[in-house]
Amino acid sequence: MDPGTIAIILMTVGLILLIIEALTPGFFAVIPGAVLVVIGLLGYFVEGYFDSPLYLIATVVVVTLVVSFVTIKGYQVLARPEPPTTTVVDSLIGREGTVISDVKPGTLKGKVKIDSDSWSATSEELIRAGAGVVVYAAEGVHVKVRLK
Numbered sequence: 175m176d177p178g179t180i181a182i183i184l185m186t187v188g189l190i191l192l193i194i195e196a197l198t199p200g201f202f203a204v205i206p207g208a209v210l211v212v213i214g215l216l217g218y219f220v221e222g223y224f225d226s227p228l229y230l231i232a233t234v235v236v237v238t239l240v241v242s243f244v245t246i247k248g249y250q251v252l253a254r255p256e257p258p259t260t261t262v263v264d265s266l267i268g269r270e271g272t273v274i275s276d277v278k279p280g281t282l283k284g285k286v287k288i289d290s291d292s293w294s295a296t297s298e299e300l301i302r303a304g305a306g307v308v309v310y311a312a313e314g315v316h317v318k319v320r321l322k
Contacts, residue, residue: 185214
């Protein structure tokens with residue numbers, strides 16, 4: 175097979191990998207895709223490039239390191255970690271939620287969903303699952319609720 179055909183095949187496979195990465199970020203196909211595109215371009219435009227294993231190995235190493243660094247930095251910018259959220263019990267007072275497990279007086283077996291968190295709950299009356307409630311007090315890791 176002539177070097178021009180090999181170069182076109184390498185560039186095509188590399189471009190396909192880059193498209194896959196663009197459509198499904200996190201697939202980690204950007205590094206091999208970029209390496210294949212660069213090797214294909216060099217093989218197409220530099221006479222005798224595929225004849226020297228040294229050039230080929232050096233190119234793979236350098237391009238892999240550069241693209242890896244750029245990719246890591248790019249993902250760090252795009253997906254900055256968020257600090258963990260904490261909830262102060264007093265901040266729940268007045269918040270509304272939904273009963274996900276019957277809330278009964280004198281027991282903490284009831285469960286209430288407030289935003290995306292579930293809390294053990296008690297009340298002064300029986301409140302069935304599915305009912306909307308509002309928090310009127312909070313102690314430790316449980317809340318006291320009443321119907322909205």
